[in-house]
Amino acid sequence: MSEDLLKLVPEPMEDDVNTQVPPFKNLEEESNIRINLKETSTPLFLEKPRKHYNAGRNRKRIIVVGSSGKGGTGKSTTSVLMALAYQKKNDNTVIVDFDLPIGDVPTMLGMSYERSISDFYDVPDELSDEKVRENLLLTYHNGLKVLPALRDLQDMSLVNTGWFVEKLIHHLKSFDVIVVDTGPNFEEATLKLFEMATDIVYVTDDYETTFHNIYQGRCLLEYSGVDVSKIRLAVNRSQDSKQERVSFISNTTAIQNVFFLPYVKEMPNLVDSKDYNVLKQKNHFYNQSLEKLMEHLTPELYGTGMNIEEDKRQPGFFARLFKRGVKK
Numbered sequence: 001m002s003e004d005l006l007k008l009v010p011e012p013m014e015d016d017v018n019t020q021v022p023p024f025k026n027l028e029e030e031s032n033i034r035i036n037l038k039e040t041s042t043p044l045f046l047e048k049p050r051k052h053y054n055a056g057r058n059r060k061r062i063i064v065v066g067s068s069g070k071g072g073t074g075k076s077t078t079s080v081l082m083a084l085a086y087q088k089k090n091d092n093t094v095i096v097d098f099d100l101p102i103g104d105v106p107t108m109l110g111m112s113y114e115r116s117i118s119d120f121y122d123v124p125d126e127l128s129d130e131k132v133r134e135n136l137l138l139t140y141h142n143g144l145k146v147l148p149a150l151r152d153l154q155d156m157s158l159v160n161t162g163w164f165v166e167k168l169i170h171h172l173k174s175f176d177v178i179v180v181d182t183g184p185n186f187e188e189a190t191l192k193l194f195e196m197a198t199d200i201v202y203v204t205d206d207y208e209t210t211f212h213n214i215y216q217g218r219c220l221l222e223y224s225g226v227d228v229s230k231i232r233l234a235v236n237r238s239q240d241s242k243q244e245r246v247s248f249i250s251n252t253t254a255i256q257n258v259f260f261l262p263y264v265k266e267m268p269n270l271v272d273s274k275d276y277n278v279l280k281q282k283n284h285f286y287n288q289s290l291e292k293l294m295e296h297l298t299p300e301l302y303g304t305g306m307n308i309e310e311d312k313r314q315p316g317f318f319a320r321l322f323k324r325g326v327k328k
Contacts, residue, residue: 060173060176060198061176061177061178061198061199061297061298062169062178062180062193062196062197062198062199063082063177063178063179063180063197063198063199063200063201063297064180064182064193064194064196064197064199064200064201065078065079065082065179065180065181065182065200065201065203066182066184066190066194066200066201066202066203066217067184067202067203067204068184068202068204068213068214068216068217068218069184069185069186069213069216069217070184070204070205070210070213071183071184072205073203073204073205073210073236074203074205074236074237074261074267075181075182075184075203076097076099076103076104076105076108076181077108077267077271078201078203078234078236078261078290079095079105079179079180079181080095080105080108080109080181080276081276081290082179082201082290082293082294083095083144083177083179084140084142084144084276085287085290085291085294086177086179086294086298086301087140087142087143087144088142089294089301090176090177090301091143092174092175092176092177093144093145093175093176093177093178093179094137094144094145094146094147094172094175094177094178094179095144095145095146095147095179095180095181096117096147096168096172096178096179096180096181097117097146097147097148097149097181098117098149098180098181098182098183098189098190098193099149099181099182099183100149100150100156100159100160100182100183100185100187100189100190101149101150101153101156101183102149102150102153103148103149103150103181103183105146105148105149105181106138106146106148108271108274109140109146109274110274111138111140111146111148112138112148113148113151114138114148115136115137115138115146115147115148116147116148116149116150116151116152116155117147117148117149117150117159117168118150118151118152118155118158118159119136120136120164120167120168120171121155121158121159121164121167123136123167123171125167125170125171127171129173129174132171132172132174133145133174136171145175147172159189160187160188160189161188161189161192162188162189162191162192164189165189165192165193165196166192166196169196177298180193180197182194186217186220191221191224191226194221194224194226195224195225195226197230198230199230199232199297200221200226200230200231200232201231201232201233201234201293201297202214202217202218202231202232202233202234202255203234203236203261204233204234204235204236205235205236205237206235206236206237206238206239206240208252211249211252211253212252214233214253214255215252215253215254218231218253218254218255228254228255231255231257232255232257232258232259232293232296232297233249233250233253233255233257233258233259234259234260234261234293235249235258235259235260235261236261237261237262237263237264238260238261238262238263239262239263240260246258257296259289259292259293259296260289261286261289261290261293262285262286262289264286
């Protein structure tokens with residue numbers, strides 16, 4: 001391998017003494033990654049013009065979905081449905097399956113495990129956004145980009161570090177919305193994702209026992225230095241959303257923002273069939289509840305995030321010249 005390619009090997013962070021980067025692998029020889037590494041060293045003046053994907057009105061969002069130590073709460077289903085809805089809204093969304101060690105997001109979407117989060121381990125930091133999208137991500141039929149979890153459990157040690165999470169998020173920087181489905185346990189990588197998240201969605205069942213689990217998880221995140229004000233609680237399969245119930249849940253979990261995702265009888269069949277068309281109906285009660293949560297997370301996508309103070313700014317030079325003010 002040439003010395004130019006060896007220079008692209010990412011160095012471990014100084015404060016992460018447990019992270020060791022093995023020798024750079026020859027990606028051209030690996031059958032599961034199709035990247036032309038020669039193009040990564042092409043001089044800038046010879047490169048084709050790059051497409052700027054991050055053209056949405058919303059600011060960058062990293063939405064991490066968790067369940068605080070308990071599986072089976074509908075966390076992955078919520079992640080998938082949120083990602084599909086965001087893709088429809090902004091056409092620039094990726095969902096990352098970081099449910100270690102085994103995730104099922106691709107299965108829920110009827111897709112393969114041809115790609116994996118571990119594929120990013122040896123990728124040069126300079127790899128362009130186009131090559132990341134074309135070579136390292138799967139594409140759902142509506143354009144949603146999908147990054148499956150591990151193919152091989154032996155890769156667990158490679159991805160379960162804070163260094164790897166930073167590297168992965170760096171390579172997904174061109175997306176407006178990154179939805180990350182995490183596992184129920186607080187792994188090193190999971191804690192790093194919570195730290196880097198702009199928003200955290202905890203999904204829980206509508207049982208008092210699980211509310212106590214959520215509270216313990218919140219305390220652990222706060223102890224780990226995570227800003228717990230980013231947490232929104234989604235009570236899944238709920239049949240009661242009265243205000244008294246909201247107050248009780250909020251007091252029990254110490255989370256102020258509580259949302260309810262109603263029980264949908266046909267949901268298991270929808271997941272098994274990989275057909276979520278019934279939930280795409282705008283007047284469907286589940287879709288309305290999910291959109292309420294999403295609007296709270298990303299108000300700018302729904303036209304409710306504009307700062308009304310900005311209309312009170314002073315008129316510019318040409319406005320004053322032609323005696324035209326700014327609308328009040």
